[in-house]
Amino acid sequence: MNAKKLMGFAAFLLVVFVFVPMFISATGRWDFYYTLTSVALLSVGAAGVWLTFYIGRINIGQGAYALVGGYVSTILVTQAGVSFWLTLPLAGLFCAFISVLIGFPILRLRGVYFAMVTLVLTEVARLSALALPITNGAKGITSIPQPGELSLFGLTIIPAFGSLSNPRVGFYVMAVVLMIITYLVLWRIVNSRLGHLCRSLQQNEELSASIGVNTAYLRLLAYAISSFFGGIAGAMFASIAQSIYPSSFVVADSVNFMLYCFLGGLGYVFGPMLGTLLLYFGWDLLSIAKEYQLLIYSGVMILLMLVLPNGVLSLLDKKESRA
Amino acid sequence: MTPILQIKNITKRYGGLTAVNDVSFDVNKGEILSVIGPNGAGKSTLFKLISSFVPATSGEVLFNGTRISSLAPHKVAQMGVVRTFQETTIFRSMTVRENIIVSHHLRSKASLFGFFIGTKQAKEDEAAFAASADNIVDFLGLQAIRNELASNLPQGHLRALGMAIGLATDPKVILLDEPFAGMNHDETMKMVNLVRRLRDERGVTVLLVEHDMPAVMKISDRIVCINFGQKIAEGTPKEIRENDKVIEAYLGSEDAAIGM
Ligand SMILES: Nc1ncnc2c1ncn2[C@@H]1O[C@H](COP(=O)(O)OP(=O)(O)OP(=O)(O)O)[C@@H](O)[C@H]1O
Ligand SMILES: [Mg+2]
Numbered sequence: 001m002n003a004k005k006l007m008g009f010a011a012f013l014l015v016v017f018v019f020v021p022m023f024i025s026a027t028g029r030w031d032f033y034y035t036l037t038s039v040a041l042l043s044v045g046a047a048g049v050w051l052t053f054y055i056g057r058i059n060i061g062q063g064a065y066a067l068v069g070g071y072v073s074t075i076l077v078t079q080a081g082v083s084f085w086l087t088l089p090l091a092g093l094f095c096a097f098i099s100v101l102i103g104f105p106i107l108r109l110r111g112v113y114f115a116m117v118t119l120v121l122t123e124v125a126r127l128s129a130l131a132l133p134i135t136n137g138a139k140g141i142t143s144i145p146q147p148g149e150l151s152l153f154g155l156t157i158i159p160a161f162g163s164l165s166n167p168r169v170g171f172y173v174m175a176v177v178l179m180i181i182t183y184l185v186l187w188r189i190v191n192s193r194l195g196h197l198c199r200s201l202q203q204n205e206e207l208s209a210s211i212g213v214n215t216a217y218l219r220l221l222a223y224a225i226s227s228f229f230g231g232i233a234g235a236m237f238a239s240i241a242q243s244i245y246p247s248s249f250v251v252a253d254s255v256n257f258m259l260y261c262f263l264g265g266l267g268y269v270f271g272p273m274l275g276t277l278l279l280y281f282g283w284d285l286l287s288i289a290k291e292y293q294l295l296i297y298s299g300v301m302i303l304l305m306l307v308l309p310n311g312v313l314s315l316l317d318k319k320e321s322r323a
Numbered sequence: 324m325t326p327i328l329q330i331k332n333i334t335k336r337y338g339g340l341t342a343v344n345d346v347s348f349d350v351n352k353g354e355i356l357s358v359i360g361p362n363g364a365g366k367s368t369l370f371k372l373i374s375s376f377v378p379a380t381s382g383e384v385l386f387n388g389t390r391i392s393s394l395a396p397h398k399v400a401q402m403g404v405v406r407t408f409q410e411t412t413i414f415r416s417m418t419v420r421e422n423i424i425v426s427h428h429l430r431s432k433a434s435l436f437g438f439f440i441g442t443k444q445a446k447e448d449e450a451a452f453a454a455s456a457d458n459i460v461d462f463l464g465l466q467a468i469r470n471e472l473a474s475n476l477p478q479g480h481l482r483a484l485g486m487a488i489g490l491a492t493d494p495k496v497i498l499l500d501e502p503f504a505g506m507n508h509d510e511t512m513k514m515v516n517l518v519r520r521l522r523d524e525r526g527v528t529v530l531l532v533e534h535d536m537p538a539v540m541k542i543s544d545r546i547v548c549i550n551f552g553q554k555i556a557e558g559t560p561k562e563i564r565e566n567d568k569v570i571e572a573y574l575g576s577e578d579a580a581i582g583m
Binding site (some may be wrong): 192194197206207209210211221 | 376395396397401405406407408413414415417421424431439440445448488489491492
């Protein structure tokens with residue numbers, strides 16, 4: 001069982017770090033690097049949303065944390081000269097911190113009530129970014145310097161991006177590494193007691209309290225981790241785009257994060273990753289359909305949800321039970 | 324010796340309705356005490372008050388002399404006062420064994436972070452939970468269904484699982500809300516036996532609400548009867564059986580088939 005998992009992990013590494021670059025240089029589709037980088041980062045945000053689903057809350061507010069994370073990192077880099085690599089965890093922690101303040105009152109809400117409030121959060125974040133002096137309003141912050149060198153004890157771990165001959169590959173590698181770390185963390189959470197307690201919360205909050213689980217604390221913890229993921233995803237997005245605007249993450253992005261989870265499957269740790277890949281790529285590929293892009297896209301989405309209500313990954317389950 | 328639980332003048336009002344009205348009684352350590360009363364008398368509400376799932380309008384509950392009535396429910400569970408629910412309450416999409424293992428939460432020595440990184444303590448905890456879960460499975464005779472999904476279980480097994488979940492927390496006092504509901508005679512007698520063994524072998528003090536009078540009479544050391552939220556009688560099964568107020572309460576209600 002464990003050997004099988006290691007093999008799967010090795011195969012995954014082989015695909016993302018060897019096959020994908022080979023495919024791209026063979027076909028000359030260098031733009032795929034940009035697409036895949038976006039997929040990787042969006043799936044980091046989606047991992048957070050998935051975790052809130054895991055405690056039984058519909059989170060349509062991840063865009064807010066991505067936006068806040070983006071601004072925190074950008075402002076620290078441009079105004080305080082902090083290394084991007086340090087701002088990355090700081091952006092995550094800042095988001096986790098405000099998510100605790102926000103989550104404290106709203107996590108008591110359930111179902112659509114929680115969902116509606118989180119939906120509003122993204123809009124609040126956008127309006128704040130427009131209004132606050134430090135975010136530079138609608139003009140946003142542009143010309144953000146690329147990430148510098150990251151070294152530990154004089155050892156270069158990551159070279160400065162400006163010095164790379166092909167920063168696109170650099171960003172891709174960086175985003176994929178971040179995604180891998182995120183999903184390893186998520187996988188570990190789900191398979192440890194923390195995840196078991198989250199499941200108990202999702203299935204029956206009252207019973208969970210009656211077996212002694214501090215449900216309020218656990219909800220906050222899960223939401224803070226979720227928002228941490230949103231924050232680091234946003235921070236890296238801003239850095240790659242070298243710019244951030246109040247409209248960098250809007251309500252539609254928050255909704256998409258949620259859809260990635262739905263599509264991939266709420267019962268599978270790697271669901272949001274696959275969901276992000278399929279939806280983002282699917283949307284890109286459908287651009288050949290021009291004005292019908294949205295129509296086909298929505299149609300396929302509805303169909304998928306009807307046919308596979310438990311997400312694309314539930315296909316694997318069916319095969320297993322048949323065998 | 325102070326009683327393990329002291330219920331003091333506890334009252335719960337829902338708007339104009341007084342669900343529990345100035346009820347007081349003590350529960351001694353190692354006792355099996357039943358709370359009876361017609362439908363809507365306030366029995367479940369009383370249990371919710373004791374386990375602190377709903378705040379009392381007035382009055383208090385003491386556990387070993389410490390006030391527990393304003394604590395959060397998980398804190399009360401932490402202290403060792405654990406309730407099971409009248410509605411079958413289980414974690415639906417977990418197996419029987421998973422239900423029981425997850426309910427060992429209070430026995431964790433490792434922190435959540437310790438579990439996350441997989442410390443030695445965490446591994447020991449998990450092993451201990453698994454062993455104890457198997458123990459509880461054996462105790463309740465659930466071996467045959469241990470790997471069944473909880474949502475697939477029939478009513479009788481759900482009741483047993485509800486009790487298993489309660490037991491997993493290692494309670495000092497367990498509140499069982501209608502543990503025999505939906506069971507036939509044989510199943511009930513088995514369950515009566517288990518509740519006894521719970522007290523005899525594990526030293527758990529048992530408080531239970533039940534409509535099945537023969538079972539109540541058989542199992543209880545003492546009985547408290549409430550009607551319209553008020554305590555109308557308290558005593559041994561024999562005293563309760565002969566109490567005029569109790570007979571009247573039952574005859575005056577739909578629930579006349581008291582079977583005493
Ligand atoms: N949350 C609530 N809001 C308003 N009224 C309530 C609430 N919970 C219970 N009640 C009322 O309080 C009274 C007592 O209810 P309770 O559930 O405690 O009765 P019970 O003795 O457990 O009855 P049963 O034997 O049918 O389970 C009932 O009249 C009920 O309608
Ligand atoms: Mg009741």
